[in-house]
Amino acid sequence: MPDTITVEIIRAALNAAAQRMRITLIKTAYNHIISESLDFGCAIFDPDVQMIAQGIGLPVFQGHLGFPIQATIADRGIEAFREGDVFIHNDPYTGNGNHLNDVAMTAPVFWQGRLAGFVAVKAHWTDVGGPVPSSMQVGSTDFRQEGLRFRSVRIVNRGELNEEVMRIIAGNIRTESGTLKDIQAMLAVCRAGDQFFREVLAKYGREAVLEATQVYMAQSEQRTRAALARIPAGVYRAVGHFDNDGISLDRPVRVEMAITVGDGGMTVDFAGSDAQVKGPFNCGDAITISACRMLIKCLTTPLDPVDEGCFRPLTVVIPPRSVLAAEEPAPTARYYVPINLLLDLGLRALAQAMPAAVPAGSYGDQIPTIAFGTHPHTGKLFIQGDLNAGGTGARPSFDGESAMIIFAGSTARNNPVEVVESRLPTIRIMRYALRRDSGGAGRYRGGLGIEREYHFLQPAFITFSLERKATPPWGLWGGKDGAVNGVDITSPDGALRQVRKATQHPIAAGEVVRIMTGGGGGYGPPSERAPDAVRRDVREGYVSREAAGRDYGVDAAEPE
DSSP states (O other): OOOOHHHHHHHHHHHHHHHHHHHHHHHOSSSHHHHHHHEEEEEEEEETTTTTEOOOOOOOGTTTTHHHHHHHHHOOOOGOOOTEEEEEEOTTTTTTOSTTTEEEEEEEEETEEEEEEEEEEEESSSSOSSSSSSSSSSSSSSSSGOOOOOOOOOEEEETTOOHHHHHHHHTTTTTOOOOHHHHHHHHHHHHHHHHHHHHHHHOOOOHHHHHHHHHHHHHHHHHHHHHHHOOEEEEEEEEEESOOSSSSOOOOOEEEEEEEEEEEEEEEEEOOOOOOOSOOOOOHHHHHHHHHHHHHHHHHHHTTOOGGGGGTTTEEOOTHHHHHHHTTTOTTTTTTHHHHHHHHHHHHHHHTTOOOTOOOOOOOEEEOOOOOETTTTTTTTEEEEEOBBOOOOOSSOOOOOOSSGGGGTTOOOOHHHHHHHHHTTTTTEEEEEOOOTTTOSSBBBOOOOEEEEESSSOOEEEEEEEOOOSSSSOOOTTOOOOOOOOEEEOOOTHHHHEESSEEEEEEEEOOOOEEEOOOOOSOOOOOSSHHHHHHHHTTTTTOHHHHHHHHHHOOOOOOO
């Protein structure tokens, strides 16, 4: 058994290897949804598919990349993994849970002829086929309308790229999207991960490395159970709704959860949640479990490295064929909507048990905004995708954060204005600023959303969906709700239209699309906010003078 110091060195070395995988993808990816927005995750696993290291990636991918490996083993057997192989998998119902755009690649790592583990990467492909550029339409009713499904497909065979699989992919996607280049980048990550893992194995030996991982995973489990023991035992409940399923626009969709804490464990039960819906706002059980893993991690040991031991105290119960455990052929293009709500509701449920740790509600939806049209220089299709930041809920001792990507994707970033405009001369971003008065009033103010204006110089199309109207960003302990998300489209003649969900919505030359993201809820009664803090907010443009008087009873007029 390795000594304590060696265990920590091996742990650090494996996590460094996962981080090096991450850097490899950032440097080699073509599309800025990966290289700039960081919509991906990387991880390393032992032979039993226990996660032993993870690079910084989307938080909702916490412990997630093991599910595609387990699905491939269940589908094809462990013997299907041979040295030099790489598999791809994006099946929403077995091992993925996301939309078809999120494709996992897995490679086995062998040492001296024996399986030592796996390396895996999952990243968002800009296009996977289907009727709409980007594949992420709002109105799909069947997963087949959303692009190609890969279920445990061998894309590399003993070190040789499977050209037949690549021909199928190239023949069914929009090649202008750059997806083929991102596939090569992900293959490079698998090769790099194999090399980095082997470096650790060469230095310490296979048995010592795997014994060390068992030790530190047990330590992670122990620390997680100890943190759970500090939460008062009980059952904590929350209910919320997302606006609709994109088809039945007048019917909110229910997400209900009960969190049971006790005996060093946590059980999350989603009984009472709605059945899977007709539109693409479903998700598979794998990503629901991953979201619950993110929840337990941030509530217990948020500063410790992530490994499988962190999740052993967690049990997740999901009704089959529900919106959180959809089954074929339910579409999943907008899977993140119930996931974002789930995470916020989990915190809301535990606010009573952990009043000093839980924030108010957030803006709730990163609002992926996808514009596409004809590039004026090449005459080919362009696809421009952006994630949109918003306000997080105020905290027990601080204001909420402004212009942050929602929890599930909080390591992601927006696309810089310079990147968008340099690639697409048809779009100008005219305004990018904080949205005044969007944060909920309270003793501590909710964070502010943003305003982002796109001026289209020639005709194009845009796809997006907005959330958090049915369940606005809630305040806690007397705090007020934050503003909800919105989109305004203004024509050159000044005509204004507002749209909440749209697929391939036509944008005329000269029109301006303004994205307005919501703010976080406030914490505590607004009357308890220090008047000087309100006046400072007015001076800095966070709060208008009218809102200062209306919400806080503070006269913030400039002195004569």
